Structures are given as C-alpha cells and as structure tokens.
Amino acid sequence: MKIDFRSDTVTKPTPGMLDAMMSAKVGDDVFGEDPTVNALEEMLAKMFNMEAALFCPSGTMSNQIAIKCFTQPMDEVICDQTAHVYRYEGGGIAYNSMASVRLLNGERGILTPEIIEPEINADNIHYPNSSLVVLENTVNKGGGKCYQLSQIEPIAKLCAAKGIKLHLDGARIFNALVATGDKAFDYGKQFDGISVCLSKGLGAPVGSVFLSNKATIKKATKIRKVLGGGMRQAGFLASAGIYALDNHVDRLADDHKNAKALANELEKADFVSYVMPVETNIVLFDVKPDLDVDQVVNAFEEKGVLCNSTSNKTIRFVTHLDVNEEMIDQTIQVIKNLKL
Numbered sequence: 001m002k003i004d005f006r007s008d009t010v011t012k013p014t015p016g017m018l019d020a021m022m023s024a025k026v027g028d029d030v031f032g033e034d035p036t037v038n039a040l041e042e043m044l045a046k047m048f049n050m051e052a053a054l055f056c057p058s059g060t061m062s063n064q065i066a067i068k069c070f071t072q073p074m075d076e077v078i079c080d081q082t083a084h085v086y087r088y089e090g091g092g093i094a095y096n097s098m099a100s101v102r103l104l105n106g107e108r109g110i111l112t113p114e115i116i117e118p119e120i121n122a123d124n125i126h127y128p129n130s131s132l133v134v135l136e137n138t139v140n141k142g143g144g145k146c147y148q149l150s151q152i153e154p155i156a157k158l159c160a161a162k163g164i165k166l167h168l169d170g171a172r173i174f175n176a177l178v179a180t181g182d183k184a185f186d187y188g189k190q191f192d193g194i195s196v197c198l199s200k201g202l203g204a205p206v207g208s209v210f211l212s213n214k215a216t217i218k219k220a221t222k223i224r225k226v227l228g229g230g231m232r233q234a235g236f237l238a239s240a241g242i243y244a245l246d247n248h249v250d251r252l253a254d255d256h257k258n259a260k261a262l263a264n265e266l267e268k269a270d271f272v273s274y275v276m277p278v279e280t281n282i283v284l285f286d287v288k289p290d291l292d293v294d295q296v297v298n299a300f301e302e303k304g305v306l307c308n309s310t311s312n313k314t315i316r317f318v319t320h321l322d323v324n325e326e327m328i329d330q331t332i333q334v335i336k337n338l339k340l
C-alpha cells in the first residue's frame with residue numbers, strides 16, 4: 001500500500017466515524033428538518049462564538065457563498081496572491097460575484113494592516129469599491145503557516161474602521177488553533193464570516209461549514225440553494241463532521257509532529273535545496289536546480305510514497321489521519337535512500 005502525502009483530503013472514514021454516520025438521525029435539510037445537520041451547525045456556531053452556521057458540500061462553496069454575501073458586482077476583494085479563493089476556486093469570484101480582486105504579497109501568505117491599508121480604494125468613481133478582505137489560516141501555499149490571533153486583531157480593526165467585511169478561509173483553522181493555542185471562541189468577534197473544512201485534517205469524507213450572523217446565513221442559505229448545494233438527508237454527512245470535531249481535533253498535533261520529522265530528514269537530503277519551516281501539517285521543499293521535479297516525485301512513487309509537485313521546483317507533503325508514525329519512519333528511510 002502506498003503512503004499518501006498528496007493531500008489531507010485523501011483520508012477515509014474510520015470505523016468509529018462510519019458507525020456514527022450509519023446511526024445518524026436525518027430529515028430533509030432543505031426544509032431545515034435534519035436534526036444532525038442542525039446539531040453540527042449549532043455546535044460550530046457556538047464553538048466559534050458566531051450566531052449561525054450553514055453546512056455546505058465543499059470549502060469552495062462555503063467560501064464562494066461568503067464572497068457573494070459580502071460583495072456586490074463591481075466591488076473588489078482583497079486577498080494574498082496565494083489565496084485559495086483566488087487561485088484554486090476556478091475563477092469563482094468573477095463568475096459568482098462579478099467582483100475584481102486586489103492581490104497582495106504577504107510573507108508566506110500572511111497579511112498585515114500595513115500591507116492591506118494602502119490597497120483599500122478611496123471612494124472615487126474610477127475605483128472598484130473595496131468591500132471584503134479574505135484571510136486564509138493556515139496558509140496552504142505558505143506551507144501551512146499560521147496567523148496568531150494577535151496578528152488578526154489589528155486587521156479586523158482596520159476593516160471595521162473602513163467599513164470592509166472580513167472573511168476567514170479556515171479550511172485548516174483547527175491546525176492553526178492546535179499549533180498556536182488560540183481559542184476558536186475568540187475568532188468569532190474578529191470575522192464577519194468563517195469557513196471551516198471538515199474534510200481536510202479532521203478526516204470527514206465531505207463538508208464545510210460557513211459561520212456568520214443570522215441575517216448573513218439566511219442570505220447564504222438562498223445562495224447555497226441557487227448553487228445547487230441544498231442537500232436533503234445530509235445528516236449522514238454532518239454526523240461524520242460532529243464525530244470529527246469530537247475525536248480528531250487534538251490529534252492534529254501528531255500530524256504536525258510527523259510533518260516536522262519529515263522536514264528534518266528532508267533538510268539532510270542531497271536532492272533538496274530548501275525546506276520551508278514547518279508550522280502545521282504541510283511540508284514544502286525545493287529540489288536542487290539541476291533536478292527535474294517530476295523525476296523526484298516519480299522516484300518517491302516507485303518507493304511507495306505519493307506526493308505532489310506544486311511548481312517546477314517545489315514538492316508538497318501533507319500529513320493527516322491516515323498516516324501513522326510507522327509510515328513516517330518508512331518514509332524517512334525512503335528519503336534517506338532515494339536514488340536520483
């Protein structure tokens with residue numbers, strides 16, 4: 001069996017999670033009558049100190065719904081140039097919200113008020129209206145780098161002062177919370193919207209939840225319907241999310257430890273020129289300039305280790321629930337002995 005580091009989305013439900021799914025109480029969620037979906041939404045809203053929540057089929061949909069809620073056509077969304085909402089959501093900002101995007105250059109995707117403020121447009125008929133800032137925590141393209149809550153607070157202050165909404169793409173927010181020790185509850189008052197993924201490190205098969213105030217979630221529910229994301233007996237899926245929140249949050253620390261162990265070994269490898277410092281469950285490293293990145297990925301695959309290239313010199317390993325310590329030891333041996 002191959003050891004799969006391509007993404008933390010490749011996990012399969014554990015036996016305990018499957019049991020929870022099979023015994024879920026369900027109803028028609030488009031009528032608001034699925035008790036398990038309602039329980040998941042309430043659980044996350046409480047956890048993040050937000051008024052309401054909406055269960056969505058994917059992180060992309062929950063982000064796109066958020067952007068649609070917080071912008072009007074001709075507005076501008078401000079985000080880092082690495083942002084998932086910009087790079088990996090298929091041009092959805094233009095298609096769904098008819099908004100333009102102002103891309104900023106944060107340090108490994110981390111923005112500051114100093115970077116954001118000069119890019120907020122003045123009220124002038126020539127300029128798009130800057131109506132939304134999107135942060136990502138952890139930053140996927142930044143190698144899983146985290147914001148501390150204390151770095152977010154001044155950004156939230158700036159946005160509030162300028163009348164701009166602030167959304168968090170929290171696909172891996174629980175990795176950030178485990179790594180920083182910040183509390184989910186303290187996130188609610190910083191953001192107008194938060195997307196949380198259940199199908200990344202938490203190990204659920206499907207699902208993401210959008211958190212906001214009651215009025216925004218009402219609007220979001222309509223948009224989800226229009227996008228075709230209204231699901232019926234979705235409680236089977238929501239129960240996997242509840243199970244993940246109950247059982248798979250604290251263990252993210254193991255993924256972080258495993259990622260650091262891989263990074264330590266990669267530092268020593270002669271085919272590697274640079275390893276990005278690891279903060280959570282993502283390891284990004286560059287291969288030596290004389291090597292072809294695909295050749296390195298293929299050499300790993302031949303030894304039973306799956307990973308992805310993310311550029312013509314960078315390779316990504318992501319640790320997750322389905323990679324145990326023994327597999328990490330095996331992978332360390334593969335790194336030690338890789339012949340190119």
Ligand SMILES: *Cc1c(COP(=O)(O)O)cnc(C)c1O
Nearest residue numbers: 058059060061084136140169171
């Ligand atoms: C995975 C991911 C998403 C959502 O992805 P889906 O595959 O649509 O669930 C959003 N933002 C970031 C940073 C991600 O890594």
